[in-house]
Amino acid sequence: MLLAQSCCLSCFTFAILFCGLFVGNHGMTVNTDTNASPFPWDKIRLPETVKPQHYDLLIHPNLTSLTFTGVVQILIEVEQDTRAIILHSKNLQISKAQLLGSRHPQDLQTSEFEAYEQIALFSDGFSFEKGNHVVHLEFSANLSDSFHGFYKGRYTTNSGEVRMLASTQFEATHARAAFPCFDEPAFKANFTIRVRRESRHISISNMPKLRTAELADGLLEDQFDTTVKMSTYLVAFIICDFQSISKTSQHGIEISVYTVPEKISQAEYALNTAVTLLDFYDDYFDIPYPLPKHDLAAIPDFQSGAMENWGLSTYRESGLLFDPEKSSSSDKLGITKVIAHELAHQWFGNLVTMQWWNDLWLNEGFAKFMEYVSVNITHPELQVDDYFLEKCFTAMSVDSLTSSHPISTPVENPAEISEMFDDVSYRKGACILNMLRDFLTPEAFKAGIIHYLKSHSYQNTVNAHLWESLTNVSDLWRLKHDGFCSKFRAKSPASKWFMEDSVDVRAIMDTWTLQEGFPLITVEVKGQEVTLKQERFLREANTSKTTNFLWQVPLTYITSHSSAVQRFLLKSEKDVLYLPEKVDWIKFNVDLRGYYIVHYESRGWDALINQLQQNHSVFSSNDRASLIHDIFQLVSIEKVPLDKALNLSLYLSKESEIMPVTQGFNELVPFYKLMEKRNMEELENQLKNHLVKIFKTLIDRQSWSDDGSVSERMLRNYLLLFACVRRYPSCISTATRLFQQWKESDAQDQGSGLRSVQQALQKIQQNILWMDRNVPLLKAWLDRNSL
Ligand SMILES: [Zn+2]
Incomplete structure (x- = not known):
């Protein structure tokens, strides 16, 4: 899923309002159902011994009464005899529950525990024995007023007519509001979906439509092909009056863009972009997109930025539709990135899914990261790399507060799960993957993720699976490519670790995913000796939040004497590396590929400032932006005096690249904004004039x-x-x-x-x-x- 800013806020509000409900119930040994009878299950997670295999789902929305009815038959595998089947259901009226047997159906009783959004199916006459069973449930509900579950949407035509549609948004825990199901990502199953509709509407779903049957009451029933094995949060169906345009990708996948009829002329850019990107991912991951089609639908009422439902991704209209007459160049960049994000999820998230929401970053960090990898290659003119740094700077600003959390955080209830959709999962996730790719080399990294995707297709994973694939493949890759890193051997004794040690990706990455925050690396050069120290970079003085933090930091550096990138894996709190010769300056975190801030002690900053003034082009534009970013961050925690940072900023008068200029503005503008608020007019004007001069x-x-x-x-x-x-x-x-x-x-x-x-x-x-x-x-x- 791609978040919209407003969603983060509403998720946060939701979390505050409702987390008490779940916390209050957690830990009870006996829960009671809606009739105050004992509910036969006391955990918020479903039992692991009953597994859904296949859902046969019929859904019938009524866009006049704004209600829907449904029938679902679930083939379940019971691994251990049980008195009751526990599954999810939220705000659904269950009118019939049966166990379908070889002879005749047997009625089942139902019991609901609202706080956990669960129902139990049972019978006084028997228990469910080990083996396969089919349960049959009939249900009804109102179409949701919110933007999740099975919800109603509306739009107004140019002539002022209001038209209704019904759409789904199930991630993270809302499939259960559309049909009773085992609504956890690890319960993957196949889905055969049918949708009843009026002839004025169409319906679309994850898979292509096989046939349409005409029913006695004049309604039509679309039957869709059975899906591949997938999680419930990826199921989707839309009933609307949209139009579409289509194209076939080079790999033979039918791609279509759906929108309200009056905006169909704005669909072409998205269609061409989706075709290019799907072909790219097919090749990059070396795994064919497994469905025969992919639809992209622009939904008039849509809360998050976009959603990666398998075979039917959904978007805000502004995230998908490009009007050549009115849209701007930044709109084009945004649309390209969001499509790249949702299509990357078809592999990262859909084909291979996190076991549980605590590892949401495996989905989102990767999709965010792949936006840059793919668009950089398919749309070089958009220069998407220019914007990657900003993602890491934003992630750092959240991650430098005591309120931050580890990328991989235990979560249990829906409110906690909603909170995982934040800058840490998305942006920090993408930044540490970028750091790892730089460390392993892009080729080894790519081989590792292909190995990961191939070994876990249609399954669920935890962090360790990814690290295993990357460790195995990078070792193999290094053996195959003898010249790997050899350029460092001669030049720097510091790279010794890299030649002799086996790379333990898990040991490195656990330090980035299981603890919050990121390191401040303090560098002091004395002659040829470089002393390195690490500590947590924290904006607030809180020693309890700075001690016991240790990272394995893949450091990179260049010096005044060599622009060849040198590497050093800092594993301890303090270490020393030796340079082959004395240098005027040393610059760490080359091109800002690493997720850390660097402080240069003694004359370190002065030497860098001097070089920027003399000839800033010896540093890449990313390096210049990172120097500006880091020095002002250090000013904010009073490690560096303000006048030194301002001295550094003077070089900006010679700058012409977007990242350092934008970073310069980002750091300097808040100063006069603050003065505006404090009535310091004279100083404010002085600063503004200074900036104009720069x-x-x-x-x-x-x-x-x-x-x-x-x-x-x-x-x-x-x-x-x-x-x-x-x-x-x-x-x-x-x-x-x-x-x-x-x-x-x-x-x-x-x-x-x-x-x-x-x-x-x-x-x-x-x-x-x-x-x-x-x-x-x-x-x-x-x-x-x-x-
Ligand atoms: Zn996403």
Whole structure:
């Protein structure tokens, strides 16, 4: 699933409101059902001895009464005799429960325990013996008012007509609100789905439609092909009046994009992008996409960013539809990334699924990470790499607080599970995978994840499975490729570990996934000796949260004497490495591939600042951005004085790359924002003028056109907005002229990457015009009333 910002907030609120309910019930030995009778199961997780094999599901929504009915027959395997079958059901009225036998059906009693969203099926006359059984359940409910479960949606046509649809969003624990099921990711089964509908609607689901039957009452019933073995949270069905466009991928998969009919002209970019990306993943993972089709549906009422249902991914309209007339370059980047994310899940998450939600990061960290790997190759013009750093910086800002949590955290109830969908699972997950890929090399990493996906297809995994695959494959890979790392052998004794030790990926990665936070590496160079220390980087002074933290940190560095990347695995709190010669400066965390912050003691920072001033291009733009990021982080915990960080920022007057410029803004703008709030006008203006001066050359170079790469366009947008808001004279005069031209032209409705600048300019312009009109009045009043 891809989160939207608003979802994080609502999940958080949900967690606060409801966690008491579950905590209060946890630990009871006997739960009572809705009739105050004893409920035969006292745990929030289902018994492991009853396993669903196949669901035959008929669902019939009524888009007039906004209710639905359903029938499900579940083939279950009972591994150990039991008195009752326990499964999930939430807000469903169960009208019939039967055990289907070889002779005739036997009625079952049902009992519900609402707090755990469970029902029990049992009979006084018998128990369920070891072996296979089929239970038959009939149920009904209202279509949900929320954005999860089986919920109603609506949209308004251009002519003002309101039209209804019904759609599903089951991740994480909402399939149980649409049909009774074993709603945990490890209970994988096959699903055969039928949907009843009126002829004015269509229905789509995970698999292709096999046939449509006409029923006696005039309704139609679509039957879909049986799915592969999958988790309940990936089941999906939509009943709507959408239209679609389709294409076949090179690998023969039928791809379609569905949207409300009036927006079908905006579906083409998503269709082409999905075709390219699905072909890419097929090749990259070396595992064919296992279904015959993939649909992408733009849903008018959708809360999260997107959802990876197998064979039918769902999106917000703004996340999928691209209007060549109106959408901006950043919209294009966003749509490409979200499709890349959901299609990566078809392998990471759908084919191989985490055993339980505590390892959600195995799904989400990987999907986030693969967005960058895939889009970088399939859409190089989008320069998606430019935005990866920002993900890690955001993850670090959350992860440097005492409230952070380990990537892999025990969770049990739905509220806790919802909380796992956060920056730590998604962004930190992606950043530590990026660090691991750099450490193992992209080739060994790729071989390892292919091994992982192939060995666990249609199964569930824990962290250790991934680390085993990566350890095995990287050892093999190194044996096969004799030259691996040999360039380090001659150059640095520090890389000794890498040549002689076997790589224990699990030992390294456990330190990143099982404890929260990340390390601050303090570096001190004396001659050829480099002393390294690690401690937890924490924004708040809280010693109980800084002690006993130790990481295995795959360090990388370059020096003033060698731009070849050197490596050192720091396993202890303190260690020393020796350089082959004395150096002027050393820069760790090359290209910010690692998830840590570096502090350079003694003259370390001064030497780096001096190099930036002399010739900043010896560092990559990622390295420049990471130096800016790290020094200001160190200012915030008072390890480095502010004036030193400001000295470093002076080099930005020569900077032209988007990441260091954006990072410079991100660090410096909050200072004057703070001054604005504290009425420190003189200082505030001084700082603002200083910033305009720093970026003057870059601002003057901007073309006021809409050409160039996405990065260039976004940077231009950013700079011009900044300059005009700061009343930089040449910006204001050009803006005023262009604004007049634009106002007088017929092009106002046409799209442009500079739309946000134009909108801001419009506001500024209105203020200027207002001021111009009112200055004489104000002056006269002041003259008359001067004291
Ligand atoms: Zn996701």
